[in-house]
Amino acid sequence: MKKHIFFLLILFLGCSACEDLVFTENEKTDNAQANFEFLWKTANEKYAFFDYKKIDWDAVYRQYKPQIQTGMSQDSLFRVLFRMMNELKDGHVNLISPFNVSKYNFDLLGPANIDTRIVKEKYLRENVYTTGAFLHNGIANNQVGYVRYSSFSNTVSGFDMAFIFSRYAKTKGLIFDLRQNGGGSISNVFVMLNYLANQRTFLYHSYIKNGAGREDFEGPQDAYAEPTGNIRYNGKVVILVDRGSFSATSFFTLGARELANVTIIGDSTGGGLGIPNGGQLPNGWTYRFSISRTLTANGENFESGIPPDIRVLLTESDRLKGIDTVIERAVVELLK
Amino acid sequence: MTTKYKALVVHSFLGVLLFLFQHSNGLRAQSTSAKDYRFGTFFNISGAVSYSKFRDFGVSPLIYSGALFGGMGELAFDRRKWDVALGGGGLVGTISEKSLFTTQATAYAIYYNAQGLYRFWQKDDQKFDLKGGLQLNGWVNIRETPSFNNASLVVEALNTVSGAVKFNWRNAKEQKGRKLLWIFPTKPGLRLMKLSSQLSVPLVNTAWRPKYAYIDDFTNGKTNFLERNDFSIGGIRLQWRTDFSYYLFNGNIFKVSYQWDAQRLGNTFNRLEIGHHILLVGFSIRMN
Numbered sequence: 001m002k003k004h005i006f007f008l009l010i011l012f013l014g015c016s017a018c019e020d021l022v023f024t025e026n027e028k029t030d031n032a033q034a035n036f037e038f039l040w041k042t043a044n045e046k047y048a049f050f051d052y053k054k055i056d057w058d059a060v061y062r063q064y065k066p067q068i069q070t071g072m073s074q075d076s077l078f079r080v081l082f083r084m085m086n087e088l089k090d091g092h093v094n095l096i097s098p099f100n101v102s103k104y105n106f107d108l109l110g111p112a113n114i115d116t117r118i119v120k121e122k123y124l125r126e127n128v129y130t131t132g133a134f135l136h137n138g139i140a141n142n143q144v145g146y147v148r149y150s151s152f153s154n155t156v157s158g159f160d161m162a163f164i165f166s167r168y169a170k171t172k173g174l175i176f177d178l179r180q181n182g183g184g185s186i187s188n189v190f191v192m193l194n195y196l197a198n199q200r201t202f203l204y205h206s207y208i209k210n211g212a213g214r215e216d217f218e219g220p221q222d223a224y225a226e227p228t229g230n231i232r233y234n235g236k237v238v239i240l241v242d243r244g245s246f247s248a249t250s251f252f253t254l255g256a257r258e259l260a261n262v263t264i265i266g267d268s269t270g271g272g273l274g275i276p277n278g279g280q281l282p283n284g285w286t287y288r289f290s291i292s293r294t295l296t297a298n299g300e301n302f303e304s305g306i307p308p309d310i311r312v313l314l315t316e317s318d319r320l321k322g323i324d325t326v327i328e329r330a331v332v333e334l335l336k
Numbered sequence: 337m338t339t340k341y342k343a344l345v346v347h348s349f350l351g352v353l354l355f356l357f358q359h360s361n362g363l364r365a366q367s368t369s370a371k372d373y374r375f376g377t378f379f380n381i382s383g384a385v386s387y388s389k390f391r392d393f394g395v396s397p398l399i400y401s402g403a404l405f406g407g408m409g410e411l412a413f414d415r416r417k418w419d420v421a422l423g424g425g426g427l428v429g430t431i432s433e434k435s436l437f438t439t440q441a442t443a444y445a446i447y448y449n450a451q452g453l454y455r456f457w458q459k460d461d462q463k464f465d466l467k468g469g470l471q472l473n474g475w476v477n478i479r480e481t482p483s484f485n486n487a488s489l490v491v492e493a494l495n496t497v498s499g500a501v502k503f504n505w506r507n508a509k510e511q512k513g514r515k516l517l518w519i520f521p522t523k524p525g526l527r528l529m530k531l532s533s534q535l536s537v538p539l540v541n542t543a544w545r546p547k548y549a550y551i552d553d554f555t556n557g558k559t560n561f562l563e564r565n566d567f568s569i570g571g572i573r574l575q576w577r578t579d580f581s582y583y584l585f586n587g588n589i590f591k592v593s594y595q596w597d598a599q600r601l602g603n604t605f606n607r608l609e610i611g612h613h614i615l616l617v618g619f620s621i622r623m624n
Contacts (some may be wrong), residue, residue, distance in 0.1 A: 019598050277551060279396060322394070
């Protein structure tokens with residue numbers, strides 16, 4: 001009997017020790033060198049735009065490695081890694097610590113092309129509606145519907161789109177103002193595009209990284225607008241964008257270009273056509289990189305920004321008069 | 337919980353189990369025909385608590401651990417020659433990684449098990465026996481880690497065909513009436529208990545897991561798990577389960593079990609390491 005108890009104990013101890021075979025060495029560390037190497041290597045394997053942006057990531061390694069010192073403070077380490085990540089010049093690249101977040105100011109690549117005070121005072125003042133995430137109003141003697149959507153993080157529903165179409169059914173045109181819309185959920189992009197499309201329309205190809213090599217991509221994953229809902233808008237549509245229109249807004253703009261009745265007006269978008277992918281460093285900080293690329297049917301890559309069909313910048317003289325140059329130009333285009 | 341403390345807790349638990357098996361007087365005594373009640377068809381239902389660890393190199397080199405809670409159910413055919421079981425259950429809880437700050441994830445684990453074991457050795461009218469055979473079981477794991485931007489959701493299915501060996505030790509003792517733990521009165525009669533231990537080693541280990549890039553939002557606006565994951569074969573998995581069965585007067589069984597399930601699989605870029613230490617407490621309800 002004692003032999004059986006002894007046998008069971010030995011078996012248990014043996015099996016518990018086997019867990020060390022399953023879980024390999026603990027990689028948690030605050031060591032600055034280890035975290036630098038991990039972040040550089042992860043970006044090297046996962047980032048999707050080295051060749052497009054002509055970035056020599058090996059040279060970046062040689063430049064920043066000497067700045068990593070044994071025993072350096074967490075804040076100092078963060079600042080070095082922050083600068084290294086900004087070499088990618090990508091708004092989808094962030095390093096997140098408990099005390100700081102790195103970011104690249106893509107919106108500063110062009111002039112500020114909207115004054116939200118003017119939009120509120122002149123175009124969204126009287127009889128303004130709030131429908132879901134949309135602020136909207138009739139302008140230009142109710143010949144044009146103006147819809148302000150400030151973030152794709154705010155949910156858009158089919159009901160919202162149907163209400164907009166119904167309310168402005170008798171107008172000559174609709175303006176969707178997406179300036180300084182920094183992006184959000186891709187699903188909202190397709191809710192809107194599916195309502196704007198009158199037929200099944202190819203939008204773009206996407207390719208996602210499937211390996212550590214620079215050209216290790218799989219795809220394409222094709223995106224289509226599939227008309228949905230019982231109500232359609234029969235007038236012209238203008239999309240307003242600027243350098244602050246990033247990520248999901250760029251995806252929306254890229255797709256909207258393929259729709260027959262849509263015109264893009266404003267400044268180039270901020271880009272951000274790579275899907276961000278997150279992870280964690282050995283010291284617990286988290287990061288994200290762009291891990292995919294998106295191309296048009298013609299193979300064009302607009303990661304650095306989608307150019308508008310009509311380039312219009314907000315002028316200082318109009319701003320002082322309380323007029324939004326970009327909206328006024330859109331109205332002219334719609335009333336032609 | 338440190339490894340040392342965890343080992344102490346589990347060793348203590350097994351020590352208590354073995355002590356109960358040898359010295360417990362039981363809540364009820366069985367009749368002289370208790371031998372007939374050693375086998376039968378049972379529906380097992382248990383509450384479960386697990387200390388679980390996950391490390392998914394696809395998103396993090398750090399180990400996330402914590403307590404998961406849930407339950408399991410099983411239909412068991414315990415016969416002299418055959419031991420067949422079919423069951424499943426689920427666990428849910430919060431796992432976390434504590435560095436200078438804490439990162440948390442919510443873990444859901446759904447488990448199923450099917451096995452058929454055949455007796456190949458016995459002694460003393462099956463006071464001791466060994467049964468061996470095949471086992472098919474697996475986990476569907478869902479982990480949500482909000483901190484991993486756009487890589488926050490992992491859905492995976494891990495399935496294994498194993499070879500299993502189970503040792504059973506059935507004990508029947510005459511007992512005097514006394515008070516268990518100085519509180520619970522017991523009647524004199526024949527006490528029946530069983531201690532079982534089963535070790536499973538993998539024959540075929542499979543995984544259906546996220547590909548190279550873990551993505552929440554796809555660029556075509558569709559969430560399609562079938563496109564997101566890849567199927568692979570390989571890795572290692574070890575399982576060990578010990579059950580202590582205390583037969584009640586009415587033929588049902590009070591059961592306490594400890595199950596250890598650990599596996600490692602995947603490639604260098606998405607290696608997955610999982611370990612569960614599951615404590616189950618429940619009843620086997622006799623169906624025949």
